[in-house]
Amino acid sequence: xxxxxxxxxxxxxxxxxxxxxxxxxxxxxxxxxxxxxxxxxxxxxxxxxxxxxxxxxxxxxxxxxxxxxxxxxxxxxxxxxxxxxxxxxxxxxxxxx
Amino acid sequence: xxxxxxxxxxxxxxxxxxxxxxxxxxxxxxxxxxxxxxxxxxxxxxxxxxxxxxxxxxxxxxxxxxxxxxxxxxxxxxxxxxxxxxxxxxxxxxxxxxxxxxxxxxxxxxxxxxxxxxxxxxxxxxxxxxxxxxxxxxxxxxxxxxxxxxxxx
Numbered sequence: 686x687x688x689x690x691x692x693x694x695x696x697x698x699x700x701x702x703x704x705x706x707x708x709x710x711x712x713x714x715x716x717x718x719x720x721x722x723x724x725x726x727x728x729x730x731x732x733x734x735x736x737x738x739x740x741x742x743x744x745x746x747x748x749x750x751x752x753x754x755x756x757x758x759x760x761x762x763x764x765x766x767x768x769x770x771x772x773x774x775x776x777x778x779x780x781x782x
Numbered sequence: 783x784x785x786x787x788x789x790x791x792x793x794x795x796x797x798x799x800x801x802x803x804x805x806x807x808x809x810x811x812x813x814x815x816x817x818x819x820x821x822x823x824x825x826x827x828x829x830x831x832x833x834x835x836x837x838x839x840x841x842x843x844x845x846x847x848x849x850x851x852x853x854x855x856x857x858x859x860x861x862x863x864x865x866x867x868x869x870x871x872x873x874x875x876x877x878x879x880x881x882x883x884x885x886x887x888x889x890x891x892x893x894x895x896x897x898x899x900x901x902x903x904x905x906x907x908x909x910x911x912x913x914x915x916x917x918x919x920x921x922x923x924x925x926x927x928x929x930x931x932x933x934x935x
Binding site for chain 1: 784787788791792794795796798799800802803806807810811814817818820844848893894895
């Protein structure tokens, strides 16, 4: 019984570790269509949008056709190109840890 | 008895698979996980604590499910954690919040909220089965030990 237990549990651990590494995102989210949250819902960003300096989430992306959205670029969304001082960056703001 | 033991191992393996995968995915993409936690309808001051507590709890449950002595505790903890996730998913589906981004690791984030609920309910179910079988097993072991003691007297 101990052998069966060891086999089943080892398989579970090895499989889950491999799966976690295999599904680790290896792309930057900015390569996907970007959306911004207007307080009510998510809209595609304008062609010349910019992310102003700030610690909130500027743009979001979706992997399931708009069912859920994940944060991507950091800053404050601004669709005025002349106001944009920062290009979207996939790296979120460095928080206090 | 043998079948029941194999079933218990399979349930443990499934829960370990879920918790190890979920915690490791969070650690591997920690920055995204941190931002997603920030976007949850919880006070942002909780985020620095929650981003460590959640994956570490998942790892702790996985470890406790491996060892016979801590397995019952592992099943109970799994039941509580999955129960909380299920309640949270239910609240989201009931449109209690205006919008809640998914905060799950790896491929689980691709699921819809309804699929999430089904997955959570499945794991709540197997946690309950685990608690029942493991408790009976423990009770039987205690009874046998007591009987053996009495037969010596």
